[in-house]
Amino acid sequence: MVQAEDEAGNAVLREVRQLLRELRILELLAEYHPRLAGTVPLGIQVEGSDLDIICEVQGPRRFTAEARCHFGQLEGFNAVTRTVGGVVRTKINFVAGGWPIELFGQPLPTEKQNAWLHMQVEERILKLLGPGFAEKIRSLKSGGMKTEPAFAKLLKLEGDPYEEMLSLGRLNPEEFNAVCRRAQPYI
Known part of the structure; x- marks a missing residue:
């Protein structure tokens, strides 16, 4: 069963990588250091999961204009820039190849953005706890729970699940x- 899940996960990731090549997203947005983050690279996507592409964006107007030029003709194109916690964030959504796509930009290197840090922690957890844990995460997500709250629930973390998941990344291996x-018990 694990092998079948791996093959299915690899097939989805291959499909996504092909779509990204066809759209040339990573190439067209290269100056923003785009990275695919979220559930798809981890193999824990569910029906309706989107492709999260995080970007380092210092100039949100220019980023939005470039995205509109390249992807504005695609279904559901929408761009919003707002300030949250003193940080300007731009979110651009559209659909391509049957996948909802979200471009997320903020003025931080991509490898320092929370989405990337969360994914790194989640990958460590999934490697440690295995396919049974991954299946439980998918089950919770299929029931409507977001990714970080699902991990926090199964790990019995208290407090804000997003902050708690970040704090796991700062633990030494023994604490982790x-x-x-x-x-x-969930595995």
Whole structure:
């Protein structure tokens, strides 16, 4: 069963990579250091999951104008820039190849953005706890739960799930493993 899940996950990732090549998203937005983040690279996507592409954006107007030039003709194109917690964030959504796509930009290097940091922590957890845990995450997500709250629930984390997941990334390996052991009953 694990092999079948891996093959299915790899097939989805291959499909997504092909779509990104066809759209030339990573090439056209190269100056923004785009990275595919979120559930698809982790293989925990569910029906309706989107493709999250995070970008380092210092000039949101220019970023939006470029995205509109390249992708504005695609279904559901919408761009919003707003300030949250003192940080200007631009979110651009559209649909291509049957996938909802979200371009997310903020003035931080992509590898320092929360979406990337969350994904790194989630990848460590999934590698440690295995396919049973991944299936439980997919089940919670299929029921409507967002990714970080699903992880936090299974790991019995208290407080804001988004902040708690970030804090796991700062733990040493022994502490990290101890937190992950809390999820053992779910596996």
